[in-house]
Amino acid sequence: MQPSNLPTIYSITESEIDLNDLLARITLTSTGAAAIFTGMVRGVTSRGDAHETEYLEYESYIPMAESKMKQVADEIRAKWPVVEGIAIVQRIGKLYPKTPTVLIACTAAHRDTGVFDAARYGIDRLKEIVPVWKKEVGPDGQEWVEGDYVPKPGE
């Protein structure tokens, strides 16, 4: 099947992330494996600067974010041509501990095709180039979380 016919979902949403729906939409009759990464709001952080989080408030430059998510999906397909379906979803708004905030899922015929690496690459790239930011609110006040990646020309 040509990549253009393969299911690719990318969106910024204020709604709950529906894993079952997304998985159904990226599962083909030839699919036998899906690697799914999801991140959620961590209420208690113990690694590094230990602290508690009341909620995170996400915002996005939505049209650019969706175009960069498509770029991440294109990069995944270039590196892992065996990947069948791709879903990349970032939830924004005010999100409380335990709530899923992001989901990257890749499907393939078999699990030993690189599909785990493909999903890993997807979340790593999202955190580098997709314009989304979060403000962390906790008992000691609020602070914008800033990344450290500086995109290069062509990214």
Add this chain to the structure above:
Amino acid sequence: MNHIKLLFFATIRDRAGTKSMEMDIPADMTILQLKGKLGADYPNLKESMKSVLITINREYAFDEAVVPLNAEIALFPPVSGG
């Protein structure tokens, strides 16, 4: 002159005190010159201009780029999604 739209996000929006503004700039102004102008016109933004990320029409842009006509320029800190 070139009439452009500026969008601010996250820390940059807080410091600018607005989500967006429109501005007239010289036709051949580069991103580096635009950063200089914003830092001079809005002292709250001066410090941010050193590490800000800038996009032109939703693609990352760099100091030497000339701002195209009627561009949508966004300014924001390194991203922190996920």
